[in-house]
Amino acid sequence: MIAQNFEYLVPTSLGDAVNLLQKHAGRAKVVAGGHSLIPMMKLRLAAPEFLIDIGRIPELAYIKEDGGKIRIGALTTHYAIETSNVVQRSLTALADAAGLIGDIQVRNKGTIGGSLAHADPAADYPASILASDAVIITLGAQGERQIPASKFFVDMMTTALEQNEIVREIQIPVRSGRIGSAYVKMAQKASGFAICGVTAIVELDSAGLIANAAIGVTVVASYVYRAGKTEAALKGQKPAADVIRAACEKASDGVIALEDIHASADYRLDLARVFARRAVRAAIERIG
Numbered sequence: 001m002i003a004q005n006f007e008y009l010v011p012t013s014l015g016d017a018v019n020l021l022q023k024h025a026g027r028a029k030v031v032a033g034g035h036s037l038i039p040m041m042k043l044r045l046a047a048p049e050f051l052i053d054i055g056r057i058p059e060l061a062y063i064k065e066d067g068g069k070i071r072i073g074a075l076t077t078h079y080a081i082e083t084s085n086v087v088q089r090s091l092t093a094l095a096d097a098a099g100l101i102g103d104i105q106v107r108n109k110g111t112i113g114g115s116l117a118h119a120d121p122a123a124d125y126p127a128s129i130l131a132s133d134a135v136i137i138t139l140g141a142q143g144e145r146q147i148p149a150s151k152f153f154v155d156m157m158t159t160a161l162e163q164n165e166i167v168r169e170i171q172i173p174v175r176s177g178r179i180g181s182a183y184v185k186m187a188q189k190a191s192g193f194a195i196c197g198v199t200a201i202v203e204l205d206s207a208g209l210i211a212n213a214a215i216g217v218t219v220v221a222s223y224v225y226r227a228g229k230t231e232a233a234l235k236g237q238k239p240a241a242d243v244i245r246a247a248c249e250k251a252s253d254g255v256i257a258l259e260d261i262h263a264s265a266d267y268r269l270d271l272a273r274v275f276a277r278r279a280v281r282a283a284i285e286r287i288g
């Protein structure tokens with residue numbers, strides 16, 4: 001199917017992009033990699049009159065470590081994140097997630113800003129973004145906002161972004177100490193999209209006990225959540241198999257699960273428990 005007619009605009013700076021969004025308020029959409037928006041336009045699920053291509057704004061694509069944070073520009077591709085030494089060293093789970101997105105073509109075009117703004121309940125990044133307490137930096141006509149990940153994901157395909165705001169950067173705190181992280185995913189065989197994805201970030205103290213655990217679960221509910229009961233059950237405990245198993249049994253407590261042609265709600269709730277266990281174990285194995 002062919003998309004409805006639209007006018008194609010190509011700003012070369014972030015300021016110009018924000019001005020264009022403001023000028024065509026409610027009738028325009030930004031396009032980054034186009035790997036989610038263009039299919040939606042072809043299916044006529046989205047029909048913007050103006051398409052503002054931010055793909056040629058050079059100041060939006062970077063990965064830096066700076067002031068105790070990893071700073072990732074919105075236009076950074078999944079491939080750049082998957083292969084970044086900074087990301088692999090400081091938040092391996094995010095590199096895992098990037099490397100499991102679609103195929104190499106998708107990873108070379110799709111961007112982290114586009115993925116977060118799109119907020120597909122089947123997206124991989126949100127588990128790591130939420131578990132790492134990342135902050136999403138946005139720019140709009142009213143200026144800059146810093147939105148904690150815990151407030152950014154509002155519901156299925158819905159974020160805290162205002163209509164005329166652009167995601168500019170993702171900031172992830174870098175934690176020091178004995179920390180490991182991992183993202184594991186159960187993928188649909190045909191599309192590669194997740195049916196369940198879990199990030200675990202685990203910190204051990206000097207005695208080898210679990211000082212902190214952060215667990216983000218994506219694709220199980222309509223939007224990403226933290227498995228708070230599992231996190232609490234792991235804290236202060238030995239990282240032993242029986243402890244991890246018992247704690248991860250709580251990974252879907254109280255969750256209203258999605259149900260679709262790929263998985264029943266009960267199956268997804270069970271996947272959350274199993275994949276939480278695998279993610280916690282993998283994160284601990286990575287602690288040097």
Ligand SMILES: Cc1cc2nc3c(=O)[nH]c(=O)nc-3n(C[C@H](O)[C@H](O)[C@H](O)COP(=O)(O)OP(=O)(O)OC[C@H]3O[C@@H](n4cnc5c(N)ncnc54)[C@H](O)[C@@H]3O)c2cc1C
Pocket residue numbers: 029030031032033034035036037038074075100101102103106109110111112113114115117118120122123124125165166167168191192193194
């Ligand atoms: C075949 C295929 C397989 C895929 N498999 C997976 C998968 O396994 N896991 C996964 O997580 N994803 C998957 N995806 C989605 C892919 O990751 C997309 O790249 C991503 O979801 C959107 O990024 P984009 O840069 O392409 O955004 P676009 O398609 O350009 O935009 C998506 C939405 O975000 C908005 N937007 C884009 N950038 C910004 C910004 N900086 N600020 C504000 N709004 C913005 C747009 O207006 C639009 O509404 C797949 C896609 C395809 C086509």
